[in-house]
Amino acid sequence: GQSLEQPSEVTAVEGAIVQINCTYQTSGFYGLSWYQQHDGGAPTFLSYNALDGLEETGRFSSFLSRSDSYGYLLLQELQMKDSASYFCAVRVARDDKIIFGKGTRLHILP
Amino acid sequence: EADIYQTPRYLVIGTGKKITLECSQTMGHDKMYWYQQDPGMELHLIHYSYGVNSTEKGDLSSESTVSRIRTEHFPLTLESARPSHTSQYLCASSSGTGFSDTQYFGPGTRLTVL
Numbered sequence: 001g002q003s004l005e006q007p008s009e010v011t012a013v014e015g016a017i018v019q020i021n022c023t024y025q026t027s028g029f030y031g032l033s034w035y036q037q038h039d040g041g042a043p044t045f046l047s048y049n050a051l052d053g054l055e056e057t058g059r060f061s062s063f064l065s066r067s068d069s070y071g072y073l074l075l076q077e078l079q080m081k082d083s084a085s086y087f088c089a090v091r092v093a094r095d096d097k098i099i100f101g102k103g104t105r106l107h108i109l110p
Numbered sequence: 111e112a113d114i115y116q117t118p119r120y121l122v123i124g125t126g127k128k129i130t131l132e133c134s135q136t137m138g139h140d141k142m143y144w145y146q147q148d149p150g151m152e153l154h155l156i157h158y159s160y161g162v163n164s165t166e167k168g169d170l171s172s173e174s175t176v177s178r179i180r181t182e183h184f185p186l187t188l189e190s191a192r193p194s195h196t197s198q199y200l201c202a203s204s205s206g207t208g209f210s211d212t213q214y215f216g217p218g219t220r221l222t223v224l
Binding site for chain 2: 001033035039040042043044045048085087089096098099100101102103
């Protein structure tokens with residue numbers, strides 16, 4: 001079967017740094033994506049890693065290690081508006097669907 | 111700015127009614143998807159399409175059906191709505207070119223079946 005594991009909840013303080021991990025077990029691997037979803041809203045794309053290493057986009061960075069079947073999303077200089085759910089997602093093959101993790105609820109304390 | 115639209119945004123309907131949820135995108139994407147999501151819960155893929163006249167069932171068993179007659183349009187139909195169908199339905203599309211693997215989501219349809 002295909003599975004993605006990520007923590008169900010993470011709590012951090014405003015201004016701090018938080019890392020959300022994602023490990024996957026899939027029949028193939030083409031790329032790892034991260035999505036943010038605020039309550040009542042739709043998921044929005046944050047980042048995509050197809051190769052090992054770190055991708056940086058402003059305050060958000062995403063890392064991938066294909067040999068470890070592992071990735072993480074790093075959020076820096078946390079703001080209250082970053083309170084949301086974060087989903088990792090794996091595309092198993094080029095012409096295949098994306099499999100989503102169950103999501104990590106990020107709580108930010110003032 | 112993603113151009114993917116869903117109508118209606120909210121729908122309250124009685125048991126046994128037939129409903130169609132509309133989804134359209136203007137980005138020319140070949141790949142389109144329907145997800146079901148309860149509040150605060152995971153996304154469940156219920157249908158997807160890789161192009162015109164291509165449809166596949168997703169991982170979550172669903173009593174809905176879809177069609178893809180035009181690239182830009184991917185409607186989802188429930189022949190007989192039941193209270194268990196109460197949920198949020200999200201439509202998404204992607205070009206899926208590997209190094210640009212963004213899924214663009216519509217705003218969702220929140221369905222309540224009484």
